[in-house]
Amino acid sequence: MQTLQVDLGERSYPILIGEQLIDGDFLSRHIRGKQVAIVTNETVAPLYLERLTRHLQSFSVTPIVLPDGEAYKNWQTLQLIFDGLLAARHDRRTTVVALGGGVVGDMAGYAAASYQRGVDFIQVPTTLLSQVDSSVGGKTGINHPLGKNMIGAFYQPQAVLIDTATLTTLPARELSAGLAEVIKYGLICDEPFLGWLEANMERLLALDPQALTEAIHRSCAAKAAVVAADERESGIRATLNLGHTFGHAIETHQGYGAWLHGEAVSAGTVMALEMSQQLGWIQQADRDRGVRLLQRAGLPVVPPAGMSAEDFLQHMAVDKKVINGQLRLVLLKALGEAVVTSDFSRDVLESTLNADYNALTPSPNA
Template structure:
């Protein structure tokens, strides 16, 4: 087991545990629980696989479960209430602990519910997808979607710990595995060029679920994420670079209907848009853009934009983004491979040139 730390310099600092067989280590979980009241939030796909193990680790606790439907389309205020129903119906106190057992949707919703219930209860992240293990479970971003914008309702709220058991990836389907690789590739593109080289050489091993390769990719990704979050917890500066491709990607998810594209798939396409725009600004070479497209293709990720989304749709949806200031669309671009920009103001002509010109 590897133990990393998200160092926030105060009581919000916490460990990330990475390894195999961690779900069977009851003491690892129990040491981070404040009281005997525990609500496990999961979904209909993950619960049949791993809920019983988590509950067995807490056999002498008052444990309850809130099981949600599986999918991005259920990441809403309506389904968030089902978590509150579980907390309130069982008279859970403000010393209770919420465990988010699932992928990014469950982690975001569980964390947001924990942030809100009685103005804040403890929660633990047990991510069960690659995307959640390398990205969404680390850093304290929580929230839900709205029909007009993705992740626009939420809070920064840090977990007590993150338990990333690589063994759970054995039950992850190939499409979800590739979606997680989009966020792994992101770290190489924005700040870790050596990791980008490693990924280009090792994508076949990752897709084949080689345990050593996956463990290294998870650890290296979490190190990058923890360093950025430790420097900028509330996204006032460098943390925004973690959103490479996300402004375009969120527009694709919203415009196509939540659930049509997996988050990582939309981010892959969005990063190709960002690379194209970076080239138009003179920051990337044609060869750099080709390299970015090639690595996403090698990871079995889409690089072609939705055929039915118009430029007007993109512009309208991108106008609803947390990085925007005073009505100006701002995106993260690449100054070079391995170096992301801080949010850049983009005028409409520049944006339209990329939206009309990039075809995959």
């Protein structure tokens, strides 16, 4: 088992990474009260709920099982958590445990932040995406019909437990979606990691435990460092959103759940690479290296066929990165060096939105 620390003063917490962490007392050691609510979904519950609960016999445990999917990341589903907590009379010393992917973690975290104005919270992420990204750093929330993640809180967990063995039950499409965020860390701040990923992509896709642990550890370490430097995203933390402004526009336009978050981020990252290249900040070969790696991870590298430049602009206007009406984007000054910037012309943005992504995508056999 490997342990990382997210360093946030009195809100610091550990990330535990290893196989079979769901079994044993790894979870119970971080629970301070006597009541526990395990928030999970219909897909994950049959796989892991009973195993996790088996080690909590000295606690009063309330399972809260939500419907599965990004389409349910809304207030109506959040209410099910509050209903469950109140019906079982959980007090303010309860602990909310998120068992599942990013949607479960975001909703359970926001529920923990809001229930009685804040109770303890522990993340047990079971998808690669949530293990390397959403479970670390304290961003929680739900979607609004007019925008993704518009309602939420910065709320740090007591601990994050990453059991790499849970990835054996993850659909291949979701494994790929998680790899989009893994590749992101290489692109924004760890160029050598890109080389490691190029050398180990097949091992990752084959769920080699050592390769997974290495990739997750390196991703979480990158995220923990960025979050420690800028918890509330006033500066450098925004670089974690490489590809996300374009990606959120894709998700909103297609309807939540049609594209997986990681898939939308992948296509959005290709657009950010293209724009960085058009601005002359990275070489065409750099762009193609990123696109090729996303493609090898099984990810889409072309935005939706029916989505116009106008569609993108409309959805991007309500993005959280819009400051005083000015659009800010995460772009690359080099591979491994991201910046948050509004230092680009409207022309370059529109040229990026109108680019022929099918043409720039290298053939899978290239």
